[in-house]
Amino acid sequence: MSKEFEIFPIGDHGITLRCGRAADLAVNGKMAAMADWLRTQHIAGIRDIIPVYNSVTIIYNVSEISRTLPETPKAYISGWLKKAWEGVEPKPRTDRPVIQIPVCYDDSYALNKQYVVRHTGLEWKEIVELHTSKTYQVCMLGFLPGFPYLGLLPEVLTVPRKETPRTPVPAGSITICDRQTGIFPFTHRGGWAVIGRTPENFFDASADNPALLKVGDQVRFYSITVEEFRERSEKSSDL
């Protein structure tokens, strides 16, 4: 893992620490651990701590810091990011339990099957096998509330972003794009290719912490039949 990092402002109330330019699961694990650690510290004026692929950003309240502390808000927040970089060692990813996610890859849910087959040149069976063969890391949440960017997808499954379609992608859809795979927590338009659907919910708006996956989590997909999908959908809608 690279020992190099850079710190730069995002306007007048955000600062990012970034390491490298490529998607790297070890770097991402460190970003997740840094964010967790920063949350346990008593940092003045913090509004958000956001780990993504290869960076952590702190969004802060300028006047709260400048009214209470002698240093500039920029110096104060940069100092915390540096401290996190130097002090935090991520736990090995093998320490975390792997979250198992059922997916039905049947034609009725794999809305962009032909697109993926065409771009990868693989048979559908191989595509499903490859997609379920890896343990993925939640590299960030973004795009929609609770939408996980899971990496890294096997290189042979790489497909480009589609023209954003007019018809929305249904909630629960499992999608792929570049080296990422993701789960739509809501029905919404989006340009990732849809290869299946999970009957499980990954966003619970009534919970204090509504996103059920967090950055650094390990997940794995397994294939279920249409019957199993329907059975489980009924169960989860009963909750």
Place this chain on the structure above:
Amino acid sequence: MSIAIVKQGIMDTFQDNGRYGYQHLGITPGGSVDRFAAKVVNALVGNSPDEAVLELHFPAAQILFEYDALIAIGGADWNPMINDRPIPLWRPIFIRRNTLLQFPQIVNGMRCYLALAGGWNIEKWLGSYSTQPIAEKGGFKGRKLLTGDRIEFREYHLNWISRVHDDHIVVPLPWSANVGEIYANPNSLSYIRGHEWDLLTETSRYAFSTQPFIVTQAADRMGYHLQGPHLHLKMPFDDPLPSVVVSGTIQLQPTGQLTILSADHQTTGAFPKLGHIISAQLPKFAQLRPGQPIRFYPIEQEQAEEMLIESENLLDILTEASRENLKPYL
């Protein structure tokens, strides 16, 4: 005690100062696009600056007040009227029950804010009243207001009947907020350079700094698309991983055109970040309409911080003064 939406507007939602602390879950802060206007109208009716306000876009809803109320309106000027009577902006106003508030025509501005003394009885989600349209949470049923909606006031007692003659349906109080300075030079926006500024070609940097960029029709709570000179990078952008963006972030699209993100922006973006509009001028940016030009001026971070603190001090003074002025009426 409530208002009724007689005729819905195009996009009227409840907002506050944003839902912070959840961006790592992909939940955008949202909130009033023009935070300054929202805080001023709250201050004018004696509310806390964090109280929810109704954010209106043009054409705005027609709103029937079913109960007496103390309100203030600010931000965009669309000639607001109570029944047939024009009412002033940036001023506390007593209005009598069974009156209709309307916004007949655009004078200027993109967003208008309505504050109600005591606040609204609406839903808080994850610590904020702001409407989250994707999760359909917060505000009024997590959505924009529709014809037939009725929104309850929070319990609140006005002791003003003795001061106002029965015939008067609208009584503006004798003071108003002076906000001129915040919205001066509406088309000039100061920015702090973004991390990818240096990737622009010299010609493009010059164009960015000297040419006007026009706000297009594609301008909503998520962001504004601009039309201007085509900007180019020195080499293809090889940094495609998403990183965090904020309200005011100026991104270069693959088309060579710019977008500026607004309150409902996605939490991250993967386009080059050329700059960030400074917080103190986001209210000005919030009020720009399609067709209006923008010119960008660079500024140092320290100065941006000072300007932000100054505008917050101004709000503190206004809040304090309003509270004093309102005392004899409440």
